[in-house]
Amino acid sequence: MDQIAALNWVADNIKEFGGDPKNVTIFGESAGAISVNYLMLAPQAKGLFNKALSESGFGRLAARPISSVEQNGVTFAEKAGVHGSDAAAAKALRALSWAELAANPAPIGAPEQILPMADGKLITGSAADGFTQGKEAHVPYLLGGTSDEASLTRRGLNAAERLAAIQQRREAFIAAYDPDHSGDADRIIARLVTDSSISEPDRDLARLHARHSNVYVYHFSYTPAAQRATSFGLAHGGELAYVFNTPRSTAFDDEGKAVASAANRYWAQFAKTGNPDSAGGDRWPKFDAADEYVMEFPASGIPVAAKHFHKDRLDWVEAGLGH
DSSP: OHHHHHHHHHHHHGGGGTOOTTSOEEEEETHHHHHHHHHHHOGGGTTSOSEEEEESOOTTOOOEEHHHHHHHHHHHHHHTTOOSSSHHHHHHHHTOOHHHHTSSOOOTTOHHHHSOEEOSSSOOSOHHHHHHTTOSOOSOEEEEEETBGGGGTOTTOOHHHHHHHOOTTHHHHHHHHOTTOOOOHHHHHHHHHHIIIIIHHHHHHHHHHTTTSOEEEEEEOOOOGGGTTTOSSSBTTTTHHHHTTOOSSSOOOHHHHHHHHHHHHHHHHHHHHSOSOTTOTTSSOOOOTTTOEEEEEOSSSSOEEEETTTHHHHHHHHHHTTO
16 A cells, blocks of 8 residues: 555656656565565556566465454454453554564564465455456566575475475476486475475466566576575575665676676666667567566576576476466
8 A cells, every 4th residue: 555655656746856657667576576466466556657577576475365364463462461342452552562562473484474465455366366367457577586586485494304205296306306316405495495486476477467468587597606606596685786786795796797787777678668678679588478588697697588497397386286
């Protein structure tokens, strides 16, 4: 609701700042990307933006029914000693101190913290369900993720145990996720978590949206040379420094500068025109049913467009979902 209020403000006022209310791009990463996907579906946001850019948007993330959210609130209130739902209970809740409010937080990573709430008005179900029904805004759409999205959820993950538990379609899994037969359980499961949470859902949303408008998909694997031997890829959110062409802790080397310059140019051009390719042509081909192009920002070197990127891996994940 606050984001829609901001978009309405832009529509009403941006001309006073030299902006064009008919050329607005919504753009977010992680929780912000989830917001972008749901803004595309919210009837209240239709017509308030003309392009959408979603980085690491968890496209298959389920939306919680409002009843479960309300029950969580009741449980929290009762733990704080507040009972009932009348005016006196509301007054008691408002009177709680910060220490009391912080006494029973949801655990880090709990569904209460990350899942959108299906209130029936702004959000009615998952992004994947909405796109399947064609309810999303039919605007140019750019989306993608990084090569180690699993960095967000790796803590506490027993990769060896999870790998041992994979029995169905195991031969196909090993062929797709460990073609070199390294046996590196941590790396293999990191790939699977990355694909399950981001890459395969992105492919699904791209396929669905391509029926209505142009779609551009990326995969950001680029990592500085000093990190390549020890990392599983680019961590969740790691592309932001390159997209904004702003180094974080250390300066970009020459290769990093070239990647950042390209990413910044692509993103800015998409925001301006709805096409990331500044020269037109086919240097970043749109994603379509025939070729399913993905622009990869590889571990080293310049970005390159690839057809059916990681197809075996993503097909394995998709098959497991019953599609």
